[in-house]
Amino acid sequence: MYMPPHFNAKDPGVALELMRTHAFASLISTDDDGLPFVSHLPLVAEQEEGGAIVLRGHCAKPNPHWRYLEARPKAVVTFLGPHAYLSPTVYPDLARVPTWNYLAVHCTVAAELITDPTGKDVLLKKLIHEHEPAYAQQWRDLGEEFQQKMLTGIVGFALRVTDLQCKIKLNQHRKESHAAMHDVYRAGSPDEQALGAWMQRLGMVEGASHA
Numbered sequence: 735m736y737m738p739p740h741f742n743a744k745d746p747g748v749a750l751e752l753m754r755t756h757a758f759a760s761l762i763s764t765d766d767d768g769l770p771f772v773s774h775l776p777l778v779a780e781q782e783e784g785g786a787i788v789l790r791g792h793c794a795k796p797n798p799h800w801r802y803l804e805a806r807p808k809a810v811v812t813f814l815g816p817h818a819y820l821s822p823t824v825y826p827d828l829a830r831v832p833t834w835n836y837l838a839v840h841c842t843v844a845a846e847l848i849t850d851p852t853g854k855d856v857l858l859k860k861l862i863h864e865h866e867p868a869y870a871q872q873w874r875d876l877g878e879e880f881q882q883k884m885l886t887g888i889v890g891f892a893l894r895v896t897d898l899q900c901k902i903k904l905n906q907h908r909k910e911s912h913a914a915m916h917d918v919y920r921a922g923s924p925d926e927q928a929l930g931a932w933m934q935r936l937g938m939v940e941g942a943s944h945a
Contacts, residue, residue: 741902741906742899757777773793789841793889794889800847818835820832904929906936913940
């Protein structure tokens with residue numbers, strides 16, 4: 735993605751936090767005609783020993799995306815964090831225009847399919863633990879026959895991140911806007927409040943501590 739230097743967040747820990755907090759991602763690869771094919775999926779980001787990041791998830795078996803990944807394993811995954819409009823009224827002068835602030839992570843990945851029942855069972859239990867640990871007992875109580883039926887209907891995958899970009903666009907280069915911008919965001923929608931919190935974390939407002 736377009737990445738001006740002042741918006742480039744190079745700390746992989748920040749990218750990992752965004753991927754975990756905003757886990758509903760877009761998985762993008764090419765179909766058999768060479769056109770982009772997109773699936774919107776929840777993905778669990780894990781950091782392995784050595785720092786490598788793996789995204790784990792699954793799709794319905796009728797979804798052709800897994801076949802595209804099988805044929806062409808290289809893909810892109812995007813995560814969109816909080817985002818909001820920014821009015822030009824935050825500037826002390828009138829010669830300004832509106833903009834949109836946002837946080838996003840783009841990952842280049844190498845896909846590995848998980849098609850065997852044991853591997854899919856391990857994957858599902860990992861996802862259950864991540865999203866709703868209390869559901870684990872209900873899943874076990876459904877019985878092996880039902881579980882196997884459900885497992886047959888999905889294809890799992892591990893998406894190994896080979897490169898990533900993390901963009902935090904918060905008008906870092908326009909310091910004259912920060913105080914008024916923070917006041918607007920702090921009193922706004924949940925997304926705006928989240929952007930305001932990131933401004934504080936990055937030390938963009940006077941008196942705020944750096945992360």
